[in-house]
Amino acid sequence: MNATTATIRATEVVLPGVVEPEGLQVQVRELPAPGEGQVVLRMEATGVCFAEQQMRLGKYYDQPAFPFVPGYDLVGTVVAVGEGVDPALRHHRFAAVTKVGAWASHLVLEAADLVPVPDDVESDAAETVVVNGVTAWQMMYRTAKVKRGDTIVVLGANGGVGSTLVQLARHAGIKVIGTASPRHHDAVRELGATPVDYRDPAMYAKIRELAPEGVDAVFDHVGGAGLQESWKLLRRGGTLVNYGSAATKDEPGNAMLPVLKLYGRLLLWNFLPNGKGAGFYNFWAGKRFRTATFRARLRDDLTQVLRLVGSGVLKAQVAARIPLSEAASALTLAESRTVLGKVVIVPEP
Incomplete structure (x- = not known):
């Protein structure tokens, strides 16, 4: 038997x-031994993304019933393996996307x-x-399929996904216009994008001044009323990629209603006779019915991204490192919208 005793x-x-973030609770429990095909991963880094912020409000699609352990992804070391897993x-060290459960010192995962x-x-x-x-990788290369010489707009260019999009695009020879608050404009310029103040009422007009013939892609995580303006920025043949709301x-009420409205609008825009395209990026597309394909695609794409980090092409944007027991502070900081990059949660000192 491979599993630890x-x-x-x-x-x-x-x-x-x-x-509120301070309402998070900390518990200690005994983990079950890993089953067939499973491992126990000791967390070395996890973090806060927009999904956990939505889950706190009960507004993330398909989130578990309360109570549960949040945590969308992590990096950790295998400390025990179950039957059928290579000792x-x-x-x-390995990375894994969990959707929930990663805000923990140890967790049981499928080795696959x-x-x-x-x-x-x-x-x-x-x-x-x-x-x-x-x-970022899949939206660029699998959804928008942008190429060298193109011009794109990244809303929230200082965020976790946005800052990665900017760097990937610049490495590929793509011009980037990125929105951010003025406090982050120098950092956005350093990443290689031309910054525009997202709080400026004339933001979209200023983007059009920078790209008067339109842009090849817009990456929009905001949704809402501004989605129509993002659509108008596209040139013929351009693509709007929405990945959040x-x-x-x-907003109070049903969490899925705004997303369904958004999805319906994007779908209808594809039938307009203007040569533009629109789509909703779903990280989990295909997971339920094509699990092996989903895993292979995730492994291939993340491996490419990690190589770029190792080579220095992608600079890790760590906004802060906060111990697991202070996850409430990590969530509060991430929700403040004042940070550049990702708030990372680490083990206790």
Whole structure:
């Protein structure tokens, strides 16, 4: 038997219901031994993304019933393996996308969901590009299919996905216009984008001045009323990629209604006779019915992104490193919209 006989006690952060960040709870429990095809991963870095912010409000599609342990992705070391898993995986680092459960010191995962992390990439650096990097990579190359010489717009160019999009695009020879608050404009310029103030009422007009013939793609995580303006920025043949509805995060009522309206609008725009395209990016597309294909695609894309981090092409944007027991502070900081990059949660000192 490969599974360890030692008991592993996991410290977990629990989201008990719709609460303020300080309402998060910390618990300790004994983990079950890993089953067939499973491993126990000791967390070395996890983080806060927009999904956890939505989950706190009960507004993330398909989130579990309260209470549950949030945490969308992580990097960690295998400390135990179950039947059918190569014992050589022990003591090696891997990344995984979990959707929930990663805000824990240890967790049980399917070995098939693990992606190796190169030795030359630090765990916190790798964590910043697990879900963010795969999202940016797939939106660029699998959805919008942008190419060298194109011009794109990235809304929220200072965020986790946005800053990765900017760097990937510049590496590929693509011009980037990125929106951000003025406090982040220097950082956005350093990444290689031309910054525009997202709070400026004339933001879209200023983008049109920078790209009077239109742009080849717009990456919009905001949704809401501004989606129509993002659509208008496109030239013929351009693509609007929406991957969220941040504008409606705090709206009361059914969490899915704004998303369904958004999805319907994007679908209808594809039938307009103007040569433009629009789509809603879903990270989990194909997971349920084509699990092997989903895993292979995720492994391939994340491996490419991690190589770019290791080579220095992608600079990890770590906004802060906060211990697991202070996850409430990490969530508060991420929700403040004042940071550049990703807030990373690390083990206790």
